[in-house]
Amino acid sequence: MSTSTTHGPRRHAIAAALLLSAALSLTACGERRATDAAPGATVEAPSPNASPSTSTSPTAPGASPYVEPGVGDGGPHHGENNAHRRAGEMSPASAKDAQKEAGRIEPVLKRLWEQGKWDPDSVRTALSPLGYEKDRLSVREMDPRYQGGHYVTPEGALVGLHVHDDACVTAFVQKTNYEVKTNGPFMETGCFEPPAGH
Structure with missing residues (x-):
């Protein structure tokens, strides 16, 4: 007496499900996955407004x-x-000097913003009377952003001023707003905050 088994198609379905599960786990790039939870536990997606x-x-x-x-x-x-x-640490003395320079730069950017002038050449020209050496002050166009299926470079200018080796003034001016802040230098990009990326 022989018995036939129907386990062949079922085994294929189970194998396919396991492969799919493994592939999804590998492509999640640091996201919390159901496989990280205890067996049988329900995992909820974290709220975008949740604090650490x-x-x-x-x-x-x-x-x-x-x-x-x-x-x-x-x-x-x-x-x-x-x-x-992450910006580097500033010493208290460097932080004080950086704040002083930010106080000089902020009214210039505010005036440019109010006049509708935020291109790098106008910003560079307006900051020139403050007397910064060319190797300490850098003014460039905004970082490109992915928008509508391709990268676009928004109007505006980024400003980076090396006050000391451990202190910077980082600023921008664009159509919608402007900002001036102080921080330590960034590991790879100096006074410019690195663009967000994956």
Whole structure:
């Protein structure tokens, strides 16, 4: 007496589901996945307005051992992957000097913004009377942004002033607004804040 089995198609379906699950896990790029939770647990997507303190603690039951505590969404290697986006530390004396220079730059950018002049040449010319050396002051166009299926460079200018080795004034002026702030230099881009990216 022989019995026929119908496990062949079922095995193929299970294998396909496992391969799909593995592929989705590999392409999630640091996102929290259902495979990170305890078996049978329901995983909710984090709220876009959630603060870092609402992230699952790595010591919580069912928490992934790959979650980086206290950094962004807690994704693996978040801090490491975004180290280039963190400004360096400024000494108190350098921070004070940077604030002084920001106070000189801000009224110039405000005036340009009110006049509707935010192209790099106009900004460079307007900042020239402040007496900054060319190797300390850099004025350039805005960073390109992905919009409508392609990259566009918005009107406006970015300003970076090296006040000291550990201190910068970072600013921009564009049609909608302007901003002047102080910070330490960025690892890869000096006084300019690196553009956001994946």
